[in-house]
Amino acid sequence: MRNLLALNWKMNKTPSEARSWAAELTERYEEGNAELAVMAPAVTISTLAANLPAGVGLGAQDVSAYESGAYTGEISAGMLADLGVQYVVVGHSERRDYHGETDAVVAAKAKQAQANGVVPIVCVGEKLDVREKGEHVPFTLEQLSGSLEGVGTDVVIAYEPVWAIGTGKTATADDAEELAAAIRGALEQRYGKKAADIRILYGGSVKPDNIASICAKPNVNGALVGGASLKVADVLGMNDALKDA
Numbered sequence: 001m002r003n004l005l006a007l008n009w010k011m012n013k014t015p016s017e018a019r020s021w022a023a024e025l026t027e028r029y030e031e032g033n034a035e036l037a038v039m040a041p042a043v044t045i046s047t048l049a050a051n052l053p054a055g056v057g058l059g060a061q062d063v064s065a066y067e068s069g070a071y072t073g074e075i076s077a078g079m080l081a082d083l084g085v086q087y088v089v090v091g092h093s094e095r096r097d098y099h100g101e102t103d104a105v106v107a108a109k110a111k112q113a114q115a116n117g118v119v120p121i122v123c124v125g126e127k128l129d130v131r132e133k134g135e136h137v138p139f140t141l142e143q144l145s146g147s148l149e150g151v152g153t154d155v156v157i158a159y160e161p162v163w164a165i166g167t168g169k170t171a172t173a174d175d176a177e178e179l180a181a182a183i184r185g186a187l188e189q190r191y192g193k194k195a196a197d198i199r200i201l202y203g204g205s206v207k208p209d210n211i212a213s214i215c216a217k218p219n220v221n222g223a224l225v226g227g228a229s230l231k232v233a234d235v236l237g238m239n240d241a242l243k244d245a
């Protein structure tokens with residue numbers, strides 16, 4: 001399966017900065033074996049749609065759980081689709097933590113995305129205390145189960161141990177594979193044979209020098225990258241590292 005390198009800018013870059021980033025990427029990018037997609041702040045999506053190099057996909061970082069109507073400040077999946085958005089991150093730990101998103105809300109968002117032809121990237125993963133108790137596998141699988149309630153197979157899963165996000169502490173490739181394999185098993189129970197075609201990403205302090213070993217694991221099919229997505233040089237480094245993958 002082709003690796004997906006999902007670049008989550010989080011709340012970084014103005015539209016002008018996004019234009020410069022896209023221009024630099026266009027100048028230096030050579031398509032490799034990995035699929036690249038930018039998970040952009042909503043206000044930069046139009047700019048990126050017009051300026052990203054061919055072959056680089058477009059994503060959003062959140063979507064409303066509702067179709068349309070009186071939900072001030074929300075952005076619907078239909079609006080994202082109309083801008084050419086292919087992917088949307090749902091249930092990122094920062095949204096679960098700072099905005100109180102429950103598994104049910106995450107599932108509703110994923111369903112809205114799918115109903116509009118946008119592929120949800122459903123994020124799951126444990127905090128440090130859960131890992132220290134050795135409960136990271138059952139915790140993550142329960143979160144996954146709730147977040148996929150009623151969600152179809154056109155989905156990407158991102159396993160992000162919260163303790164590894166933005167901390168410089170990367171899970172080892174074996175840690176990533178332990179959870180990716182457990183997630184694959186859960187997907188098989190839910191979706192049968194189609195589970196083999198669902199991409200499972202790892203996220204948490206991924207950089208050019210560790211991405212290849214993590215993505216070499218059999219059940220890891222790419223990465224959800226925060227900090228290292230902001231500089232074009234790092235993105236090219238990760239793209240190169242996956243060239244032979």
Ligand SMILES: O=C[C@H](O)COP(=O)(O)O
Pocket residue numbers: 008092160164165166167168203204205206224225226227228
């Ligand atoms: O969405 C991306 C993840 O939260 C990882 O962020 P990070 O690469 O800065 O650790």
